[in-house]
Amino acid sequence: MDDELGALPPKSQFSEWYNDLLWRAEVMDVRYPVKGLYVWYPYGFAIRKHVYSRLRELLDRDHQEALFPLLIPEQEFMKEAEHIKGFEDEVYWVTHGGTTPLEVKLALRPTSETAIYPMYALWVRSHADLPLKIYQIVNTFRYETKQTRPLIRLREITSFMESHTVHTTWDEAEAQVESEIALTREFYASLCIPIIISKRPDWDKFPGADYTIAVDTVMPNGRTLQIGTVHHLGTHFSKTFNITYEDDKGVQQHANQTCYGISERCIAALIGVHGDDKGLILPPAVATIQVVIVPILIGKRHDDVLASAQALEAELKSAGFRVKMDTRDMRPGAKYYWWELRGVPLRLELGPRDIDGGKVMAVTRLGEKKPLERSGVVEGVNGVLAGIAEAMKAKAEDHVKASLCTAGSIAACNASLNEGKVAVVPWCGDRACGDAIEEQSNSSILGTEARSPYVSAEGGACVICGKPGKATLVGRTY
């Protein structure tokens, strides 16, 4: 395959590497005949399955899963003026059923506020019904006119987790925002992905929100990728959709709401942050295959080695690992290449000498090699996988740390950005100065109030007007 199709570009050519790796490692097929729509291969789909299982596990602690329709009637969709302004250019419209024009045009949900909130208006009656915390994981649609990229900028977002909560007071909704942020931290910790949390500037908040807290990571080329958002909606939507509750004094009140989303960009981050020149590196928690066993099947010990490998496979499977035994008729080297490309965190090699010595050779996807005792192999594998996750976390963390550069002027900011970094600059908070920063640095203000150990809370003189400013993240974004 290597010969026939050429080699994977090095990761330093990040865009080429990313696009190429997706099909080589059988994550996504990009050849579907509509721009911006892609196919999940079974191998990639299994990564998605494990990632979203983890997300569900976290959400199910105090949310309930439900499912709302994809199609939103025009009149509901058009109800919230600010919201529709944010989406009107990118909504797909269904106008015909068969050859019959529909009486009411139907929008493919770009996000589901306008599908869910008319139902919430029916469901919420009294303060005893609150808080209400529901999520769904669905396909959503955006008619993107910019360049599309698999998992990053899509016309069908196949895997959008959206949580929608309803509360009595603004403060309770604020506490929910914090709770969703904590959940997001825990989720990305499972994926070994460091995140930077900040408050988006007002002009970049969700259409209809009081404020937006965003979660970004830094990709290898220095571009930031938004991989989660939590929005405090206040009473904007509850006023539009008439979501009211009777408080304990019998008075009707508008509810306060939050919404919160994570899309398959979490998998783009997983691939981009961890992979290397050889291919994917999957965190053990979500790897399609956690352990591949490659028996060295040569010479007269063939049957003996095969039997030992099968016993090893059975033991690891019954311990709950996702294991694949590779007995294909190929050179071992070609098998190693194959599974490295696909990011399997741990390879176990087993040959006659290993068997005689009571050992199994463990080779991690990070390049470490050490023999494990065959007798305690389950604990051994557990330990090695935990070590891989730790090392992946540390490496990714180092990259984010090294990517954040404090800059006291537009020139310093630009220098940082041009080196593929994220700049931390003082900004006074005025829209005009924000626009000037974005324009002069050809970048975006990510946010203020960053929650990162690498971003000092101290501000300084705004790089545009010189007035006192807050530390502000500025980056080139996806």
Add this chain to the structure above:
Amino acid sequence: MDDELGALPPKSQFSEWYNDLLWRAEVMDVRYPVKGLYVWYPYGFAIRKHVYSRLRELLDRDHQEALFPLLIPEQEFMKEAEHIKGFEDEVYWVTHGGTTPLEVKLALRPTSETAIYPMYALWVRSHADLPLKIYQIVNTFRYETKQTRPLIRLREITSFMESHTVHTTWDEAEAQVESEIALTREFYASLCIPIIISKRPDWDKFPGADYTIAVDTVMPNGRTLQIGTVHHLGTHFSKTFNITYEDDKGVQQHANQTCYGISERCIAALIGVHGDDKGLILPPAVATIQVVIVPILIGKRHDDVLASAQALEAELKSAGFRVKMDTRDMRPGAKYYWWELRGVPLRLELGPRDIDGGKVMAVTRLGEKKPLERSGVVEGVNGVLAGIAEAMKAKAEDHVKASLCTAGSIAACNASLNEGKVAVVPWCGDRACGDAIEEQSNSSILGTEARSPYVSAEGGACVICGKPGKATLVGRTY
């Protein structure tokens, strides 16, 4: 709630009972503002989750899960003439992105052959790539002009499992059809739903198939509900989409294919077949809640009983049961009513006397009541749940058996149908006679070659022309 909203209609008024039960038991909300689209409540969504987990478990033995786009470009969709003829009146078309008319109209998949097979043409190269067995579980769309019904006739089918397999020979594809039928039997056995398998008449087969094997069940009103289909596609689609493989002699051959589908009608069957005048009865394998614990919290033993109930809950949860403890401040009778409506198969009552006697009172949703030993409660609960499943299966089986009536004439056939039965009549196989049977009995020919212990393989004189005929199922269908 009973007082305020009136009572659930009796099951003998099946349509009213079904529609009413769906929202009362919080399975689906039918108030979404577009005809034919419904909302899964969290309680109903959990039933769906357990049902589809079971289906995935069975499929994952030898299929792989993947995910293909929802939107199909017009030119792909229009490629297979017979196929498009079967769907052209019911396809939703996306014609605009924002306010911009699209250059190519996009169909919302009514089923995914035309989305998947262009990719299969790229994926299949050699006989070594076959068999290929892939499934997805997705939302699909039909612009239904007939009366819509939740879970039965929808405009958004939210939960369509479609499997698409590729094989070298016609015979191998036929063996796959048999394998999918066996899987379907196993799946419906988990749901305690008896099925009747038959071969659909040619005019009712899937558009583009060589033949269609269908799976039906009989609803309480005698109407049959199609709850699964397996299609042998032969080379129809492989010729259209150019899915070829190189055989072992180096010659390009068109592949043989099958496809296979199960929708959320499986949940409609679950509800319709098992429920009673009190509400849902959920098979233990897929129940949202398998065991509800109702502690009798009165008098001075309140704290003591509560602690015992909590210990019971913890023990059952750690044994893997889905358990809910109901400590709401309501009369026990109101709680019983609440959980009966929602179909929880087993209720455990725990009061001071039970505790003193070392017992727990088990009350099944089928009305049986017996004390379990507290010390061996896990085995006790396991036994009771298994007994519930067996009793549900037997009862449903009896209904299907009683529903099948042999009829030797159109008059007898009509008499059976009018009594809410499914008729088994001899039919010669000619289209004209088939049309006459359907017209004169105001019903549909379900199929021949029925695989049911209750349908004799013997035929007789065709009820229309008198020529030798095969035993044929005739029913009034959903």
